[in-house]
Amino acid sequence: MSTANLNAGPGSTSQTKPRFAEDALDRRPVRPSKLRYNLGMLAVGIIFIAAVYGAGMDFGALLNLPASIIQYGQLMAAGVFQAPDETVAGYWTQSFDAMFESVAIAWVGTMVGALFSLPLGFLAARNMSPLPVYIVVRFVLSVIRAVPEIIFAIAIMLPLFGFGSGGGGALAGAMALGVSSIGTLSKLISEAIEAVDGGPLESSRASGSNQMQMIRWAVMPQVMPEVIAIWLYRFEVNIRASAILGVLGAGGIGALLSTVFGAREWDRIGIVLVVIIVVTMLVDQISAFIRHRVIHGGDLRSDGGEPQEDDDAGPGPENEPRVENDPAPKENRAAAGL
Amino acid sequence: MVTTSTAERRAAPQAAATVRPEPPRPSGLVYLGLAGLALLAFIVFWVIQESGDVLLIPLGFVTLWAPLNPVIGLVVMLVALAVCFKARIGTMAAFGTVAFIIMSYWAGATVGFTLLEIPERWSNVEPRLIAFLDPNWSYIWTVRDQWLITISMAVVATLIGCAIGLVLAMYASPVSSPNKGTSQAIKAVNSVIRSIPDVGWALLFVAFIGGTAHGLGPMAGILALLMFNIGIVAKLTSETIDSVNPGPVEAADASGANLTQRNRLAILPQVLPGFVSYGLYVFELNIRASAALGIVGVGGIGSAMMLQLNRFQFENVAAILIALIVVVLLVDMFSMYIRRKLL
Numbered sequence: 085m086s087t088a089n090l091n092a093g094p095g096s097t098s099q100t101k102p103r104f105a106e107d108a109l110d111r112r113p114v115r116p117s118k119l120r121y122n123l124g125m126l127a128v129g130i131i132f133i134a135a136v137y138g139a140g141m142d143f144g145a146l147l148n149l150p151a152s153i154i155q156y157g158q159l160m161a162a163g164v165f166q167a168p169d170e171t172v173a174g175y176w177t178q179s180f181d182a183m184f185e186s187v188a189i190a191w192v193g194t195m196v197g198a199l200f201s202l203p204l205g206f207l208a209a210r211n212m213s214p215l216p217v218y219i220v221v222r223f224v225l226s227v228i229r230a231v232p233e234i235i236f237a238i239a240i241m242l243p244l245f246g247f248g249s250g251g252g253g254a255l256a257g258a259m260a261l262g263v264s265s266i267g268t269l270s271k272l273i274s275e276a277i278e279a280v281d282g283g284p285l286e287s288s289r290a291s292g293s294n295q296m297q298m299i300r301w302a303v304m305p306q307v308m309p310e311v312i313a314i315w316l317y318r319f320e321v322n323i324r325a326s327a328i329l330g331v332l333g334a335g336g337i338g339a340l341l342s343t344v345f346g347a348r349e350w351d352r353i354g355i356v357l358v359v360i361i362v363v364t365m366l367v368d369q370i371s372a373f374i375r376h377r378v379i380h381g382g383d384l385r386s387d388g389g390e391p392q393e394d395d396d397a398g399p400g401p402e403n404e405p406r407v408e409n410d411p412a413p414k415e416n417r418a419a420a421g422l
Numbered sequence: 423m424v425t426t427s428t429a430e431r432r433a434a435p436q437a438a439a440t441v442r443p444e445p446p447r448p449s450g451l452v453y454l455g456l457a458g459l460a461l462l463a464f465i466v467f468w469v470i471q472e473s474g475d476v477l478l479i480p481l482g483f484v485t486l487w488a489p490l491n492p493v494i495g496l497v498v499m500l501v502a503l504a505v506c507f508k509a510r511i512g513t514m515a516a517f518g519t520v521a522f523i524i525m526s527y528w529a530g531a532t533v534g535f536t537l538l539e540i541p542e543r544w545s546n547v548e549p550r551l552i553a554f555l556d557p558n559w560s561y562i563w564t565v566r567d568q569w570l571i572t573i574s575m576a577v578v579a580t581l582i583g584c585a586i587g588l589v590l591a592m593y594a595s596p597v598s599s600p601n602k603g604t605s606q607a608i609k610a611v612n613s614v615i616r617s618i619p620d621v622g623w624a625l626l627f628v629a630f631i632g633g634t635a636h637g638l639g640p641m642a643g644i645l646a647l648l649m650f651n652i653g654i655v656a657k658l659t660s661e662t663i664d665s666v667n668p669g670p671v672e673a674a675d676a677s678g679a680n681l682t683q684r685n686r687l688a689i690l691p692q693v694l695p696g697f698v699s700y701g702l703y704v705f706e707l708n709i710r711a712s713a714a715l716g717i718v719g720v721g722g723i724g725s726a727m728m729l730q731l732n733r734f735q736f737e738n739v740a741a742i743l744i745a746l747i748v749v750v751l752l753v754d755m756f757s758m759y760i761r762r763k764l765l
Binding site: 257332345 | 534554574577581617621715717740
């Protein structure tokens with residue numbers, strides 16, 4: 085009897101003590117405390133309510149919003165779908181011209197940023213540059229990143245190059261975008277360089293190459309696809325950013341937007357919005373295709389399109405977040421203490 | 423110079439005993455076609471060019487002339503093609519090079535790219551730069567109400583935008599959406615939302631419900647930032663959901679979870695770290711954006727800045743801008759702290 089009880093396992097209905105003293109393994113898992121989680125949610129809720137009061141939102145305005153969306157939406161749709169006589173065709177041409185000017189602004193801005201970002205990226209990569217240079221360059225880059233592009237535009241570029249579509253405003257916008265692109269681009273590029281595979285570096289050093297040769301033959305082939313993807317991504321961002329500069333007087337779609345909204349010509353607003361959506365989506369598609377092609381479909385210096393044709397067919401969103409999300413690299417900035 | 427050394431290095435092994443594989447010679451016909459493309463682009467440049475600069479080529483008996491800038495463009499394209507051919511670069515990459523040059527030429531011509539005017543126009547910048555270097559420090563505190571509005575707008579827009587963005591992302595990713603049609607539809611809607619720039623949304627909502635002039639600036643600003651945030655958060659989060667570990671999802675399916683339970687218990691915990699960091703990233707974007715959007719009449723610090731700018735009081739603008747840089751840096755540090763605490 086006693087023997088049977090002693091041998092009883094955990095599943096036994098017997099009331100006697102188990103053979104072993106209770107230890108951590110016998111205890112049921114304790115439900116983790118939700119106190120911190122609840123406190124956190126409470127804090128978020130309080131901040132939210134405080135912010136709602138702080139912003140001084142007028143919720144009465146929301147009541148009229150659906151009605152005005154429908155009303156103005158109908159006006160815009162009427163503008164888009166009206167028969168394109170001469171005036172309306174002029175509106176479409178004007179919108180496309182302004183949008184293409186925005187694309188050109190973004191392209192020149194990206195080029196200016198790209199020109200400076202590659203050398204700065206190398207200087208800001210820990211494995212490529214000495215510590216003092218690294219610290220100084222990183223600091224300069226983080227200052228550039230903290231300054232929004234409208235500041236460059238207002239403070240320097242617009243007075244330097246002039247206002248308006250015809251008067252150099254486009255160039256001013258492009259230069260402002262270019263200068264403010266340098267920060268993000270160099271940072272992303274330096275992270276790509278830091279993540280480079282060490283093998284080729286070591287072997288090129290072992291075969292007696294100097295710093296420049298090492299960069300050319302060991303680093304560039306590895307990072308170039310990623311760098312091109314980063315530049316293209318920034319180009320997409322710059323197209324959107326050029327709109328706000330246009331409102332300030334830098335030409336492009338922003339200038340047209342503020343004109344048509346100022347006049348409240350809803351048919352033209354509809355046309356402009358459709359043009360923005362079409363061109364932006366088109367550019368995004370092309371850019372995503374090139375990025376995918378550059379990263380997956382054979383590298384740039386060999387005509388590797390055919391063998392890898394099959395991986396162009398894949399959905400391939402896996403590679404996007406790496407380039408698309410700026411948040412992840414910020415941890416590294418924390419590590420660098422900047 | 424890089425490409426010549428490529429050629430040298432590729433030529434060298436041929437002399438050696440062991441013949442190393444070398445890149446195949448690219449098709450000359452395709453290169454000819456690319457040269458034709460360059461010529462076509464040259465003609466287009468000629469037609470659309472606005473500057474009257476002309477290149478004169480005296481040949482003794484007759485003086486040829488050609489437009490200066492397109493000729494430069496053509497020469498650059500042909501040289502690039504020649505270099506690519508010499509270095510045995512594939513046709514696709516060569517096409518990319520030519521397309522890049524054409525695009526750059528077009529963009530440069532469209533914005534009227536020139537740096538020659540900088541010295542003579544520098545006098546316009548100097549007074550502003552001096553003002554910016556000598557900001558009116560006492561002004562910084564007088565706009566604290568506007569700062570409060572800006573930060574509040576950013577907080578509200580971030581929280582609501584992230585919530586809506588999460589739901590949209592759940593429907594947009596094929597992993598977590600009820601069916602493929604829903605996912606495609608939501609993705610299309612999302613890319614339309616994303617393609618309108620933030621200032622476009624701001625102008626729309628200001629026109630819909632009235633801007634600062636009617637005391638409704640913050641509401642319009644929050645709605646604009648909301649749309650802006652939904653686009654970003656939904657895109658990033660749905661991409662994170664796409665690459666989620668399928669194990670827990672299968673386990674949830676096997677134990678009979680319905681769609682909501684599966685998404686809640688198998689997918690949400692996996693994407694939560696990414697989601698939180700996207701939220702913090704969007705919050706930073708919102709601070710910058712709401713400063714910029716004040717220009718078009720949504721409330722906050724941007725309105726104050728625009729007011730001072732229109733009065734040509736650059737010392738005050740400089741004070742606001744310096745405060746803006748400090749606030750952006752502080753928000754950056756704050757979100758870094760939160761991220762390290764939470765993740």
